[in-house]
Amino acid sequence: MGELILGIIFFLLSLIIFFQAGSLPDSSYEPLGPAGFPRIIVLLMGILSFFLIVKKIRSIDFDKINLNFRTIYKKYKLIFVTLINFLFYILIMRFIGFRISTFLFVFITQLLLGPRDKKKYLLISIIALVISLGSYYFFQNYLGVIFPTGIFFE
């Protein structure tokens, strides 16, 4: 089922890109132009994904498909949790800075993924602290990388 969906996505993608490429300007001194190469790619992609779709539709058993979001969520709970944390981490870094957001991400994600064991909290917080502060000062001092500092330190 997943392969079928991916096949359809690939097919739609090739259609979109093919028509998008039409709006790119032609070049007078160059025969291929900016649209040529991408069009070759999506042409092949369209044909191959069509193959994949046809092949999967034939072999799929539509009665067995279960699209209950709750069961999917339960099965992949940790992945959802991690991804959501990860997205928040990236989004809030700009506002609260690299150090705090990294600490929060590493700490909270370890907490949510790991066993409920109070003895581990100390270890988890030390790791989060080392990763966030250690990398910040190392890269800032030795490599001159400027991480977002955040509103609290401005």
Add this chain to the structure above:
Amino acid sequence: MIDMLILGFEQILNFNLLINMFLGVLAGIIAGAIPGFTITMAIILTLPFTFAMSPTVGIATMLGVFVGGLSGGLITAALLGIPGTPSAVATTFDAFPMVKNGQPGRALGIGIWASFFGSLLSMILLITLAPQVANLAMKIGPWEYFSLIVFALTIIASVTGDSVVKGLLAGLLGLLIATIGLDPMSGTARFTFGIGFLEAGVPFLTVLIGIFAVSRLLTELENKEEVKQGEKLVTGKIKFEIFTSLKEVLGQPINLIRSSLLGALIGAIPGAGASIANILAYDQAKKGSKHPDKFGTGIPDGIIASESGNNSTAGGGLIPMIALGIPGSAVSAVMLAALQIHGINPGPMLIINNPEIVGTIFVGFFIATIFMLLIQFSGARLFLKITHIPKYILVPTVMALCVIGSYLLNNRYSDLYILFVMGIIGYFLKKYNFSLAPVILGVILGPIAETNLRRSMMTSPDWTLFFTRPISLGFLILGLLSIMYSIWQSYSVKKKSNGI
């Protein structure tokens, strides 16, 4: 030649130089092991330190970083399945399954020895073949380049995993990702869909980190109960036997020599390099193998091919630099810059005017390789402990490192969004058995292929030139043979397994 080597030894046997070189190798290994931190970046960071050194010390230190970096990618590639540098992508194919089978010590040991011999063989090639290979590399124009890339792209057909169609789709996706951003020839923005930061393009290292690292980490979380109980990558005692791995590596001389030759040749072609060589060597090892169906399940053959293939590009990359004074890779370009800062003019006259520099490079390369072996083996027991860290600690920590790695590539905040999206794409592709290596191949090779195709069409609209220029035709024939061979091989494997 002998004089030059003696001269090189005289230069190298200097305490200050050896210390600097040792530190260089160590720094290279660490940099190579961190995803997102490339060897080129490590070399560029070393450059300012070399200003204060004499030219021979400076060049020896940089060689150390180079050789160390190429073998450092092995550590994370084998133990976590995350290539630390693009040159270790193919190492993950067999080394990580071997780790999962409970043999992390074996995987690391084989990888280290293969790196060592690859490096050594390429040094021998460097000394003996430098002028000849350099001449061949100079004949490469846009036609040959395009045909070489077409050949390299045909490798996709053999790393496709269970379905050729899915593998090709993954490769095309990679090619398409690489077209996002400003068109390399005309500067028109392509496929940015109005998102401003996409105009800068999608950096291929961000794709690598997202597709390989983030997706791999997410996959590790699929078994909810075990992660909750503190599951580790490897349970049980880790065995690490240096000499058993040495025997295993030396037991495959053909694989070792073929991969090193390929690596050195690819390294000598300007613009190509270790990121292509490791996959090409893996592919050829699979094609030449009696049991190609076992590749990808955790056999030594795959690790040997990839690691000797990528390490031998170091020697190959230095060939055009010494013989012609042109850089074979970004790394040797920085080394050339370091020489120029010291007032030494690289070029065909380098061997005559500054034999001590060339001698230092030859001998220094050898010493760096020995240092690499020493550091890797003494650190191995420490590295192996990574596999005993519970996943609930490992996953968030490495993810944060991925974010740091992607950010410091360009100091660009928007790259993190790309990382997130690539991680999700990678996870879904992996989940439904699309192989991931073609995506990376596509992203690396796409821009080179497009630029050279269009450049050659601009030079002359006559497309028959691709077939009439001998080297170009040779690469195209190789590409055709490579596709035909992989189809034949997968067919005969299927037939064999049906027969049982």
